[in-house]
Amino acid sequence: MHIYAKIAKNEVEHTFDEIKTAMIASTKDGMSATDNLYDWSKSFLHHIQKFNSVPFSSRDIDDLQLPSNIYVKELNQILNSNLEGIKNETIEHFKNTTVNNVKWREDPYNKIIECLWGCTECCPFCHEPCQYSDKEHVIQGNIHKCIQHRPLGLYGFMNEENNMIMLNSCNRLVRSPDEHLRHKHEYISEKCRTYYQSLFNGWEIRPFVDGNECQYWKYIMCRWKDQLQQFYGANTNDIDDEEWKSITVEDVVRSLNEIYICS
Ligand SMILES: [Zn+2]
Ligand SMILES: [Zn+2]
Ligand SMILES: [Zn+2]
The missing domain is CATH 1.10.238 (Recoverin; domain 1)
Structure with a gap:
Protein backbone atom coordinates (compact mmCIF):
# COMPACT_ATOMS: atom_id res chain seq x y z
CA MET A 1 0.00 0.00 0.00
CA ASN A 96 -6.51 2.91 -6.28
CA THR A 97 -5.60 6.58 -6.34
CA THR A 98 -2.06 7.01 -7.62
CA VAL A 99 0.19 9.84 -8.72
CA ASN A 100 -1.13 9.31 -12.22
CA ASN A 101 -4.86 9.50 -11.60
CA VAL A 102 -5.24 11.67 -8.49
CA LYS A 103 -7.64 14.58 -8.91
CA TRP A 104 -6.82 17.51 -6.60
CA ARG A 105 -9.57 19.87 -5.62
CA GLU A 106 -6.90 22.49 -5.10
CA ASP A 107 -3.32 22.10 -6.35
CA PRO A 108 -1.36 21.27 -3.16
CA TYR A 109 2.04 21.75 -4.79
CA ASN A 110 1.56 25.46 -5.28
CA LYS A 111 0.21 25.83 -1.77
CA ILE A 112 3.22 24.05 -0.28
CA ILE A 113 5.72 25.93 -2.41
CA GLU A 114 4.09 29.25 -1.54
CA CYS A 115 4.20 28.40 2.14
CA LEU A 116 7.81 27.22 2.04
CA TRP A 117 8.98 30.06 -0.14
CA GLY A 118 7.53 32.76 2.07
CA CYS A 119 7.85 36.47 1.41
CA THR A 120 9.43 37.08 -1.98
CA GLU A 121 10.59 40.65 -1.34
CA CYS A 122 14.35 41.20 -1.36
CA CYS A 123 16.46 43.83 0.35
CA PRO A 124 16.56 46.78 -2.06
CA PHE A 125 20.34 46.99 -1.64
CA CYS A 126 21.84 43.54 -1.25
CA HIS A 127 19.00 41.41 -2.65
CA GLU A 128 18.87 39.08 0.35
CA PRO A 129 15.32 37.68 0.56
CA CYS A 130 13.03 38.71 3.39
CA GLN A 131 13.10 36.19 6.24
CA TYR A 132 9.36 36.01 6.91
CA SER A 133 7.71 32.77 5.89
CA ASP A 134 4.24 34.22 5.55
CA LYS A 135 3.36 36.70 2.87
CA GLU A 136 0.90 38.53 5.07
CA HIS A 137 3.52 39.81 7.51
CA VAL A 138 3.45 43.40 6.23
CA ILE A 139 -0.32 43.65 6.61
CA GLN A 140 0.13 42.30 10.13
CA GLY A 141 2.42 45.20 10.91
CA ASN A 142 5.86 43.61 10.56
CA ILE A 143 8.08 45.29 8.01
CA HIS A 144 10.45 43.20 5.86
CA LYS A 145 13.54 41.90 7.58
CA CYS A 146 16.56 39.81 6.59
CA ILE A 147 18.40 37.18 8.59
CA GLN A 148 21.65 38.68 7.28
CA HIS A 149 22.73 41.18 4.65
CA ARG A 150 25.22 40.57 1.86
CA PRO A 151 28.34 42.58 1.11
CA LEU A 152 27.11 45.32 -1.21
CA GLY A 153 29.95 44.90 -3.70
CA LEU A 154 28.31 41.69 -4.86
CA TYR A 155 25.74 43.81 -6.65
CA GLY A 156 28.17 46.37 -7.99
CA PHE A 157 28.24 48.92 -5.21
CA MET A 158 31.55 50.73 -5.13
CA ASN A 159 33.18 53.84 -3.78
CA GLU A 160 32.38 56.87 -5.88
CA GLU A 161 35.94 58.21 -5.94
CA ASN A 162 38.15 55.20 -6.45
CA ASN A 163 35.71 52.52 -7.66
CA MET A 164 36.72 50.33 -4.73
CA ILE A 165 34.21 47.51 -4.37
CA MET A 166 32.07 47.80 -1.22
CA LEU A 167 32.69 45.07 1.30
CA ASN A 168 30.23 46.41 3.86
CA SER A 169 26.72 45.09 4.14
CA CYS A 170 23.48 47.00 4.61
CA ASN A 171 23.88 46.89 8.39
CA ARG A 172 26.90 49.08 7.98
CA LEU A 173 25.25 51.27 5.37
CA VAL A 174 22.44 52.31 7.73
CA ARG A 175 25.07 53.38 10.24
CA SER A 176 26.66 55.77 7.79
CA PRO A 177 23.96 56.89 5.38
CA ASP A 178 26.18 59.63 3.96
CA GLU A 179 28.58 57.11 2.49
CA HIS A 180 29.04 57.67 -1.22
CA LEU A 181 28.02 54.83 -3.43
CA ARG A 182 28.26 54.27 -7.06
CA HIS A 183 26.46 51.63 -8.95
CA LYS A 184 27.44 50.23 -12.29
CA HIS A 185 23.87 49.83 -13.52
CA GLU A 186 22.06 53.13 -13.73
CA TYR A 187 18.57 51.61 -13.57
CA ILE A 188 19.27 49.89 -10.26
CA SER A 189 21.10 52.97 -9.12
CA GLU A 190 17.98 55.11 -9.56
CA LYS A 191 15.88 52.56 -7.77
CA CYS A 192 18.38 52.33 -4.95
CA ARG A 193 18.61 56.08 -4.57
CA THR A 194 14.86 56.29 -4.08
CA TYR A 195 15.04 53.62 -1.43
CA TYR A 196 18.09 55.28 0.02
CA GLN A 197 16.32 58.59 0.37
CA SER A 198 13.40 57.00 2.11
CA LEU A 199 15.95 55.48 4.49
CA PHE A 200 15.20 51.83 3.85
CA ASN A 201 11.50 52.44 4.14
CA GLY A 202 9.62 49.24 4.78
CA TRP A 203 12.74 47.39 5.90
CA GLU A 204 14.05 46.74 9.34
CA ILE A 205 17.85 46.80 9.12
CA ARG A 206 19.73 46.81 12.39
CA PRO A 207 22.84 48.99 12.34
CA PHE A 208 25.66 46.71 13.43
CA VAL A 209 28.77 45.06 12.10
CA ASP A 210 29.34 41.49 13.06
CA GLY A 211 32.56 39.86 11.90
CA ASN A 212 31.00 36.42 11.70
CA GLU A 213 28.24 37.49 9.38
CA CYS A 214 28.22 36.79 5.68
CA GLN A 215 30.94 34.13 5.77
CA TYR A 216 29.35 32.61 2.69
CA TRP A 217 29.35 35.83 0.71
CA LYS A 218 32.88 36.71 1.76
CA TYR A 219 33.94 33.31 0.48
CA ILE A 220 32.04 33.84 -2.79
CA MET A 221 33.60 37.27 -3.30
CA CYS A 222 37.11 35.86 -2.83
CA ARG A 223 36.34 32.94 -5.11
CA TRP A 224 34.92 35.17 -7.90
CA LYS A 225 37.08 38.20 -7.32
CA ASP A 226 38.31 38.47 -10.92
CA GLN A 227 34.82 38.03 -12.36
CA LEU A 228 33.46 40.77 -10.07
CA GLN A 229 36.22 43.05 -11.23
CA GLN A 230 35.48 42.35 -14.89
CA PHE A 231 31.70 42.49 -14.58
CA TYR A 232 31.41 45.72 -12.61
CA GLY A 233 34.67 47.35 -13.60
CA ALA A 234 35.36 47.74 -9.91
CA ASN A 235 38.63 47.78 -8.02
CA THR A 236 38.62 44.51 -6.11
CA ASN A 237 41.95 44.87 -4.30
CA ASP A 238 40.18 45.18 -0.92
CA ILE A 239 38.91 41.61 -1.31
CA ASP A 240 42.51 40.52 -0.70
CA ASP A 241 41.73 40.51 2.98
CA GLU A 242 43.63 37.85 4.93
CA GLU A 243 40.61 37.05 7.10
CA TRP A 244 38.34 36.69 4.07
CA LYS A 245 40.83 34.52 2.22
CA SER A 246 41.20 32.17 5.17
CA ILE A 247 37.50 31.21 5.12
CA THR A 248 37.09 27.55 4.17
CA VAL A 249 34.09 25.69 2.73
CA GLU A 250 33.62 24.06 6.16
CA ASP A 251 33.48 27.51 7.79
CA VAL A 252 30.90 28.56 5.22
CA VAL A 253 28.65 25.56 5.76
CA ARG A 254 28.88 25.95 9.54
CA SER A 255 28.12 29.65 9.28
CA LEU A 256 25.10 29.09 7.00
CA ASN A 257 23.76 26.43 9.36
CA GLU A 258 24.17 28.71 12.35
CA ILE A 259 22.58 31.69 10.67
CA TYR A 260 19.74 30.08 8.74
CA ILE A 261 18.91 26.88 10.57
CA CYS A 262 19.71 27.47 14.23
CA SER A 263 18.62 31.09 14.45
ZN1 LIG B 1 -9.01 11.49 12.28
ZN1 LIG C 1 20.53 44.22 2.50
ZN1 LIG D 1 8.84 40.34 3.66
Whole structure:
Protein backbone atom coordinates (compact mmCIF):
# COMPACT_ATOMS: atom_id res chain seq x y z
CA MET A 1 0.00 0.00 0.00
CA HIS A 2 1.40 3.43 -0.86
CA ILE A 3 1.83 6.04 1.87
CA TYR A 4 -1.17 8.10 0.74
CA ALA A 5 -3.43 5.02 1.02
CA LYS A 6 -1.93 4.15 4.41
CA ILE A 7 -2.68 7.60 5.81
CA ALA A 8 -6.16 7.56 4.27
CA LYS A 9 -6.84 4.05 5.65
CA ASN A 10 -5.94 5.24 9.14
CA GLU A 11 -8.21 8.25 8.84
CA VAL A 12 -11.09 6.29 7.34
CA GLU A 13 -10.91 3.57 10.00
CA HIS A 14 -10.73 6.23 12.69
CA THR A 15 -13.78 8.01 11.26
CA PHE A 16 -15.82 4.85 10.94
CA ASP A 17 -14.98 3.95 14.53
CA GLU A 18 -16.34 7.34 15.54
CA ILE A 19 -19.52 6.77 13.55
CA LYS A 20 -20.00 3.42 15.31
CA THR A 21 -19.34 4.96 18.72
CA ALA A 22 -21.85 7.73 18.00
CA MET A 23 -24.42 5.15 16.90
CA ILE A 24 -23.99 3.12 20.09
CA ALA A 25 -24.15 6.25 22.25
CA SER A 26 -27.32 7.53 20.62
CA THR A 27 -28.99 4.14 20.85
CA LYS A 28 -28.27 4.14 24.60
CA ASP A 29 -29.72 7.66 24.85
CA GLY A 30 -32.88 6.51 23.12
CA MET A 31 -33.48 3.44 25.28
CA SER A 32 -35.85 5.20 27.61
CA ALA A 33 -37.31 7.48 24.98
CA THR A 34 -39.70 6.57 22.20
CA ASP A 35 -38.64 4.47 19.28
CA ASN A 36 -38.42 7.55 17.11
CA LEU A 37 -35.92 7.57 14.21
CA TYR A 38 -35.86 11.33 14.02
CA ASP A 39 -34.95 11.66 17.71
CA TRP A 40 -32.33 8.98 17.26
CA SER A 41 -30.73 10.77 14.33
CA LYS A 42 -30.73 14.03 16.29
CA SER A 43 -28.91 12.28 19.08
CA PHE A 44 -26.51 10.68 16.59
CA LEU A 45 -25.72 14.11 15.18
CA HIS A 46 -25.06 15.42 18.68
CA HIS A 47 -22.57 12.61 19.36
CA ILE A 48 -20.83 12.65 15.98
CA GLN A 49 -20.35 16.42 16.11
CA LYS A 50 -18.40 16.02 19.35
CA PHE A 51 -15.75 14.07 17.43
CA ASN A 52 -15.34 16.81 14.90
CA SER A 53 -14.08 14.43 12.23
CA VAL A 54 -17.12 13.99 10.02
CA PRO A 55 -18.72 17.24 8.84
CA PHE A 56 -22.33 16.23 9.54
CA SER A 57 -24.82 19.00 10.06
CA SER A 58 -28.49 19.13 11.00
CA ARG A 59 -29.22 19.70 7.32
CA ASP A 60 -28.01 16.17 6.59
CA ILE A 61 -30.50 14.87 9.12
CA ASP A 62 -33.36 17.02 7.81
CA ASP A 63 -32.70 15.84 4.28
CA LEU A 64 -32.85 12.19 5.32
CA GLN A 65 -35.83 10.30 3.98
CA LEU A 66 -36.45 8.18 7.05
CA PRO A 67 -38.80 5.28 6.44
CA SER A 68 -41.70 5.33 8.86
CA ASN A 69 -42.00 1.58 9.22
CA ILE A 70 -38.53 1.00 10.63
CA TYR A 71 -37.46 0.84 14.26
CA VAL A 72 -34.25 2.24 15.67
CA LYS A 73 -32.94 -1.26 16.35
CA GLU A 74 -33.53 -2.29 12.75
CA LEU A 75 -31.96 0.86 11.37
CA ASN A 76 -28.89 0.18 13.47
CA GLN A 77 -28.68 -3.33 12.14
CA ILE A 78 -28.97 -2.12 8.53
CA LEU A 79 -26.36 0.57 9.08
CA ASN A 80 -24.02 -1.81 10.88
CA SER A 81 -24.19 -4.38 8.13
CA ASN A 82 -23.47 -1.76 5.49
CA LEU A 83 -20.83 0.27 7.28
CA GLU A 84 -18.06 -2.31 6.84
CA GLY A 85 -18.69 -2.45 3.10
CA ILE A 86 -18.74 1.34 2.73
CA LYS A 87 -15.57 1.59 4.77
CA ASN A 88 -13.73 -0.94 2.62
CA GLU A 89 -14.96 0.71 -0.54
CA THR A 90 -13.67 4.07 0.70
CA ILE A 91 -10.27 2.61 1.59
CA GLU A 92 -10.17 0.89 -1.79
CA HIS A 93 -10.80 4.22 -3.47
CA PHE A 94 -7.70 5.69 -1.83
CA LYS A 95 -5.65 2.58 -2.61
CA ASN A 96 -6.51 2.91 -6.28
CA THR A 97 -5.60 6.58 -6.34
CA THR A 98 -2.06 7.01 -7.62
CA VAL A 99 0.19 9.84 -8.72
CA ASN A 100 -1.13 9.31 -12.22
CA ASN A 101 -4.86 9.50 -11.60
CA VAL A 102 -5.24 11.67 -8.49
CA LYS A 103 -7.64 14.58 -8.91
CA TRP A 104 -6.82 17.51 -6.60
CA ARG A 105 -9.57 19.87 -5.62
CA GLU A 106 -6.90 22.49 -5.10
CA ASP A 107 -3.32 22.10 -6.35
CA PRO A 108 -1.36 21.27 -3.16
CA TYR A 109 2.04 21.75 -4.79
CA ASN A 110 1.56 25.46 -5.28
CA LYS A 111 0.21 25.83 -1.77
CA ILE A 112 3.22 24.05 -0.28
CA ILE A 113 5.72 25.93 -2.41
CA GLU A 114 4.09 29.25 -1.54
CA CYS A 115 4.20 28.40 2.14
CA LEU A 116 7.81 27.22 2.04
CA TRP A 117 8.98 30.06 -0.14
CA GLY A 118 7.53 32.76 2.07
CA CYS A 119 7.85 36.47 1.41
CA THR A 120 9.43 37.08 -1.98
CA GLU A 121 10.59 40.65 -1.34
CA CYS A 122 14.35 41.20 -1.36
CA CYS A 123 16.46 43.83 0.35
CA PRO A 124 16.56 46.78 -2.06
CA PHE A 125 20.34 46.99 -1.64
CA CYS A 126 21.84 43.54 -1.25
CA HIS A 127 19.00 41.41 -2.65
CA GLU A 128 18.87 39.08 0.35
CA PRO A 129 15.32 37.68 0.56
CA CYS A 130 13.03 38.71 3.39
CA GLN A 131 13.10 36.19 6.24
CA TYR A 132 9.36 36.01 6.91
CA SER A 133 7.71 32.77 5.89
CA ASP A 134 4.24 34.22 5.55
CA LYS A 135 3.36 36.70 2.87
CA GLU A 136 0.90 38.53 5.07
CA HIS A 137 3.52 39.81 7.51
CA VAL A 138 3.45 43.40 6.23
CA ILE A 139 -0.32 43.65 6.61
CA GLN A 140 0.13 42.30 10.13
CA GLY A 141 2.42 45.20 10.91
CA ASN A 142 5.86 43.61 10.56
CA ILE A 143 8.08 45.29 8.01
CA HIS A 144 10.45 43.20 5.86
CA LYS A 145 13.54 41.90 7.58
CA CYS A 146 16.56 39.81 6.59
CA ILE A 147 18.40 37.18 8.59
CA GLN A 148 21.65 38.68 7.28
CA HIS A 149 22.73 41.18 4.65
CA ARG A 150 25.22 40.57 1.86
CA PRO A 151 28.34 42.58 1.11
CA LEU A 152 27.11 45.32 -1.21
CA GLY A 153 29.95 44.90 -3.70
CA LEU A 154 28.31 41.69 -4.86
CA TYR A 155 25.74 43.81 -6.65
CA GLY A 156 28.17 46.37 -7.99
CA PHE A 157 28.24 48.92 -5.21
CA MET A 158 31.55 50.73 -5.13
CA ASN A 159 33.18 53.84 -3.78
CA GLU A 160 32.38 56.87 -5.88
CA GLU A 161 35.94 58.21 -5.94
CA ASN A 162 38.15 55.20 -6.45
CA ASN A 163 35.71 52.52 -7.66
CA MET A 164 36.72 50.33 -4.73
CA ILE A 165 34.21 47.51 -4.37
CA MET A 166 32.07 47.80 -1.22
CA LEU A 167 32.69 45.07 1.30
CA ASN A 168 30.23 46.41 3.86
CA SER A 169 26.72 45.09 4.14
CA CYS A 170 23.48 47.00 4.61
CA ASN A 171 23.88 46.89 8.39
CA ARG A 172 26.90 49.08 7.98
CA LEU A 173 25.25 51.27 5.37
CA VAL A 174 22.44 52.31 7.73
CA ARG A 175 25.07 53.38 10.24
CA SER A 176 26.66 55.77 7.79
CA PRO A 177 23.96 56.89 5.38
CA ASP A 178 26.18 59.63 3.96
CA GLU A 179 28.58 57.11 2.49
CA HIS A 180 29.04 57.67 -1.22
CA LEU A 181 28.02 54.83 -3.43
CA ARG A 182 28.26 54.27 -7.06
CA HIS A 183 26.46 51.63 -8.95
CA LYS A 184 27.44 50.23 -12.29
CA HIS A 185 23.87 49.83 -13.52
CA GLU A 186 22.06 53.13 -13.73
CA TYR A 187 18.57 51.61 -13.57
CA ILE A 188 19.27 49.89 -10.26
CA SER A 189 21.10 52.97 -9.12
CA GLU A 190 17.98 55.11 -9.56
CA LYS A 191 15.88 52.56 -7.77
CA CYS A 192 18.38 52.33 -4.95
CA ARG A 193 18.61 56.08 -4.57
CA THR A 194 14.86 56.29 -4.08
CA TYR A 195 15.04 53.62 -1.43
CA TYR A 196 18.09 55.28 0.02
CA GLN A 197 16.32 58.59 0.37
CA SER A 198 13.40 57.00 2.11
CA LEU A 199 15.95 55.48 4.49
CA PHE A 200 15.20 51.83 3.85
CA ASN A 201 11.50 52.44 4.14
CA GLY A 202 9.62 49.24 4.78
CA TRP A 203 12.74 47.39 5.90
CA GLU A 204 14.05 46.74 9.34
CA ILE A 205 17.85 46.80 9.12
CA ARG A 206 19.73 46.81 12.39
CA PRO A 207 22.84 48.99 12.34
CA PHE A 208 25.66 46.71 13.43
CA VAL A 209 28.77 45.06 12.10
CA ASP A 210 29.34 41.49 13.06
CA GLY A 211 32.56 39.86 11.90
CA ASN A 212 31.00 36.42 11.70
CA GLU A 213 28.24 37.49 9.38
CA CYS A 214 28.22 36.79 5.68
CA GLN A 215 30.94 34.13 5.77
CA TYR A 216 29.35 32.61 2.69
CA TRP A 217 29.35 35.83 0.71
CA LYS A 218 32.88 36.71 1.76
CA TYR A 219 33.94 33.31 0.48
CA ILE A 220 32.04 33.84 -2.79
CA MET A 221 33.60 37.27 -3.30
CA CYS A 222 37.11 35.86 -2.83
CA ARG A 223 36.34 32.94 -5.11
CA TRP A 224 34.92 35.17 -7.90
CA LYS A 225 37.08 38.20 -7.32
CA ASP A 226 38.31 38.47 -10.92
CA GLN A 227 34.82 38.03 -12.36
CA LEU A 228 33.46 40.77 -10.07
CA GLN A 229 36.22 43.05 -11.23
CA GLN A 230 35.48 42.35 -14.89
CA PHE A 231 31.70 42.49 -14.58
CA TYR A 232 31.41 45.72 -12.61
CA GLY A 233 34.67 47.35 -13.60
CA ALA A 234 35.36 47.74 -9.91
CA ASN A 235 38.63 47.78 -8.02
CA THR A 236 38.62 44.51 -6.11
CA ASN A 237 41.95 44.87 -4.30
CA ASP A 238 40.18 45.18 -0.92
CA ILE A 239 38.91 41.61 -1.31
CA ASP A 240 42.51 40.52 -0.70
CA ASP A 241 41.73 40.51 2.98
CA GLU A 242 43.63 37.85 4.93
CA GLU A 243 40.61 37.05 7.10
CA TRP A 244 38.34 36.69 4.07
CA LYS A 245 40.83 34.52 2.22
CA SER A 246 41.20 32.17 5.17
CA ILE A 247 37.50 31.21 5.12
CA THR A 248 37.09 27.55 4.17
CA VAL A 249 34.09 25.69 2.73
CA GLU A 250 33.62 24.06 6.16
CA ASP A 251 33.48 27.51 7.79
CA VAL A 252 30.90 28.56 5.22
CA VAL A 253 28.65 25.56 5.76
CA ARG A 254 28.88 25.95 9.54
CA SER A 255 28.12 29.65 9.28
CA LEU A 256 25.10 29.09 7.00
CA ASN A 257 23.76 26.43 9.36
CA GLU A 258 24.17 28.71 12.35
CA ILE A 259 22.58 31.69 10.67
CA TYR A 260 19.74 30.08 8.74
CA ILE A 261 18.91 26.88 10.57
CA CYS A 262 19.71 27.47 14.23
CA SER A 263 18.62 31.09 14.45
ZN1 LIG B 1 -9.01 11.49 12.28
ZN1 LIG C 1 20.53 44.22 2.50
ZN1 LIG D 1 8.84 40.34 3.66
